[in-house]
Amino acid sequence: MPYLIFSLLLALLSMGLAAPAWAGDHEPRLARTPWETRFPGDIQWQLAVDQADGEQWNKRWVLAGMTPATSPEGLVEMHFAVDPSPDARAFMEALFAASAELCTHARFNFGKPEPVAGYTRATGNLMCAQVKEGNFGAITHYVVLVKGTDVFVVSRQSRHPPTEVAGQLRFDSEEAATDFGAGQVASGLYLKDEVYLCGEGINDERCQPALASTEQSAYTVSPVFSQSLRYGVPEGWVSAFRQVRGNLYVLEYIPEGEAIESWSQMLTLQGVKMASWSATPDTILDSMRETLQRICPKTVIHERLGTIDIQGFEAIEALHGCGKFTDDQPSGARRGQGEVAYVLAIQGRNDIYLIQKAMRVDAFKPKKSPLTAANVQDFVADVLPVSLCKLRGESSECEPDSRVLGSGN
Numbered sequence: 001m002p003y004l005i006f007s008l009l010l011a012l013l014s015m016g017l018a019a020p021a022w023a024g025d026h027e028p029r030l031a032r033t034p035w036e037t038r039f040p041g042d043i044q045w046q047l048a049v050d051q052a053d054g055e056q057w058n059k060r061w062v063l064a065g066m067t068p069a070t071s072p073e074g075l076v077e078m079h080f081a082v083d084p085s086p087d088a089r090a091f092m093e094a095l096f097a098a099s100a101e102l103c104t105h106a107r108f109n110f111g112k113p114e115p116v117a118g119y120t121r122a123t124g125n126l127m128c129a130q131v132k133e134g135n136f137g138a139i140t141h142y143v144v145l146v147k148g149t150d151v152f153v154v155s156r157q158s159r160h161p162p163t164e165v166a167g168q169l170r171f172d173s174e175e176a177a178t179d180f181g182a183g184q185v186a187s188g189l190y191l192k193d194e195v196y197l198c199g200e201g202i203n204d205e206r207c208q209p210a211l212a213s214t215e216q217s218a219y220t221v222s223p224v225f226s227q228s229l230r231y232g233v234p235e236g237w238v239s240a241f242r243q244v245r246g247n248l249y250v251l252e253y254i255p256e257g258e259a260i261e262s263w264s265q266m267l268t269l270q271g272v273k274m275a276s277w278s279a280t281p282d283t284i285l286d287s288m289r290e291t292l293q294r295i296c297p298k299t300v301i302h303e304r305l306g307t308i309d310i311q312g313f314e315a316i317e318a319l320h321g322c323g324k325f326t327d328d329q330p331s332g333a334r335r336g337q338g339e340v341a342y343v344l345a346i347q348g349r350n351d352i353y354l355i356q357k358a359m360r361v362d363a364f365k366p367k368k369s370p371l372t373a374a375n376v377q378d379f380v381a382d383v384l385p386v387s388l389c390k391l392r393g394e395s396s397e398c399e400p401d402s403r404v405l406g407s408g409n
Helices: 003-014 086-102 175-193 281-295
Strands: 031-032 045-051 056-063 073-081 107-108 114-116 121-126 137-147 150-160 196-197 218-226 227-230 239-244 248-254 265-272 300-310 313-322 337-347 352-362 388-392
Touching: 003 313, 031 150, 086 107, 086 137, 107 196, 121 175, 137 175, 137 196, 150 175, 175 196, 265 281, 281 300, 281 313, 281 337, 281 352
Parallel strands: none
Antiparallel strands: 031 196, 045 056, 056 073, 073 150, 107 121, 114 121, 121 137, 137 150, 218 227, 227 388, 239 248, 248 265, 265 352, 300 313, 313 337, 337 352
16 A cells, blocks of 8 residues: 555645644654564564655655565554644544545544543554555554644554455464464554654653663663673663564664664664574674675775773674665665774673664765774763673672682683
């Protein structure tokens, strides 16, 4: 089902579209739990559409390696500036009416709009028996968030074979039907509970900065497998993504107000559990270099800065990046952008840890990198030094774990 801003404007003309000037943090902004933590599976998402018309915009994510025309799953965010402030239910009715025109048979339902933390929210879903321009049907869950003249629409679509009646699907097995139903429930709950607005006049506690420091210290402590790590989090940065899956741990911070798909800088903590692995910091850095050479063959940056000692544990420092991506990346980097990072790879007591601080900038030549051995210490001064701590759960304190100071070795 097409997700173009302009395909919806016909249904919204009666509301009087406007493009008011934005005022930074005072204007409402869209926030959400990262897609990956709720719709992980064995797939990755990639940003496939990024359109803008003044202050109005439309972004769409599809399954990695696919296009909006071929992907069976889709995630969409849109922003409209509407003057005067619309009724959330009326806006959703107009949205559904416009979308239903694209179907051979459509059904939709939605609940009563409700006030939430200083704005209005309405949720619903649209079932399409068959899209007129495609050989598939679709079920799309929506949430509409209205704050003043700002309207945000977020949706999650799943495609299925065409049917005669919208919403009446057939499955090869009871298990397949159960799995599909569970996915639809998860989509609806995600949009209702984990997509929200932040900004002036909104009192959602999730909009508050993550507790990355205390009044006495700019450092935080994170337990990762067999040890905890103590490191600095730049002032004004917030935790944006955390995932533990099997032998891998990932925790990401970005500047407050930025999006996980389009950040300007990012701090990442990763852990690699070594229960049955034979990797080392050196081989992991080599693997990172090989991966980067495949996606960035002409402007790859990978420079070893040397080995340092962290409480008796060996660590390698490196610079790692791409001067110009030739294609959009699943990480959110866009074609034509450059990205470079400081990487600290630590051989811990049982596991390997990586600390990375990265920046995304306009394309650059490797010899003109904005991050070099000469200035990298200034770039990571708010992150280093890193310490290894004895595992004490979610504690803000760090009891040093050292191979030098009587750690039990």
